[in-house]
Amino acid sequence: xxxxxxxxxxxxxxxxxxxxxxxxxxxxxxxxxxxxxxxxxxxxxxxxxxxxxxxxxxxxxxxxxxxxxxxxxxxxxxxxxxxxxxxxxxxxxxxxxxxxxxxxxxxxxxxxxxxxxxxxxxxxxxxxxxxxxxxxxxxxxxxxxxxxxxxxxxxxxxxxxxxxxxxxxxxxxxxxxxxxxxx
Ligand code: HEC
Numbered sequence: 675x676x677x678x679x680x681x682x683x684x685x686x687x688x689x690x691x692x693x694x695x696x697x698x699x700x701x702x703x704x705x706x707x708x709x710x711x712x713x714x715x716x717x718x719x720x721x722x723x724x725x726x727x728x729x730x731x732x733x734x735x736x737x738x739x740x741x742x743x744x745x746x747x748x749x750x751x752x753x754x755x756x757x758x759x760x761x762x763x764x765x766x767x768x769x770x771x772x773x774x775x776x777x778x779x780x781x782x783x784x785x786x787x788x789x790x791x792x793x794x795x796x797x798x799x800x801x802x803x804x805x806x807x808x809x810x811x812x813x814x815x816x817x818x819x820x821x822x823x824x825x826x827x828x829x830x831x832x833x834x835x836x837x838x839x840x841x842x843x844x845x846x847x848x849x850x851x852x853x854x855x856x857x
Pocket of ligand 1: 716723726807843844846847851854857
């Protein structure tokens with residue numbers, strides 16, 4: 675009886691300790707992707723981490739324009755429309771202008787432009803996942819705008835705003851990771 679009780683207590687404690695770490699139950703929604711798309715997705719994710727790290731390096735070096743460029747062109751989902759435009763020789767200024775217009779478009783217009791550019795969409799993903807992606811673009815776009823407008827003599831206030839904007843990005847990374855897993 676005591677042994678039974680001790681076992682029960684151990685089980686309860688294990689759940690109590692592990693639950694806050696998220697080990698007790700994995701409630702993430704499962705997204706099933708074809709093998710190739712899943713591989714591409716994982717590679718893209720690894721490049722998000724690399725991109726984020728490079729943004730931090732650029733900020734540490736005081737190169738805010740570079741930080742903005744990485745946020746705009748390298749934190750992306752799907753073979754990217756901006757990378758595609760750069761590959762076709764469009765200037766940074768032109769891409770930046772188009773990006774602004776793109777953000778104001780409705781989903782159908784965005785899809786149309788992506789189709790015209792021959793860029794893969796995110797059609798296979800659930801719509802709630804796509805909303806997460808939109809939040810991600812919102813956060814990276816806000817950061818880029820801020821970073822671009824930092825003057826030659828950055829103030830403590832500039833750094834405070836930049837870090838708040840970076841945290842907006844990581845909170846979207848974190849939110850999506852808490853909600854979804856791939857199979
Ligand atoms: C829209 C959703 C979403 C966003 C936003 C997102 N991720 Fe992910 N990420 C995922 C999913 C889904 C996985 C796969 C998780 C699994 O299956 O366990 C993943 C996996 C990863 C992995 C592991 C890749 C591997 O080698 O297995 C890394 C690293 C990663 N993400 C980094 C990031 C970073 C950094 C950001 C933000 C800058 C980010 N992700 C934003 C959905 C997202």
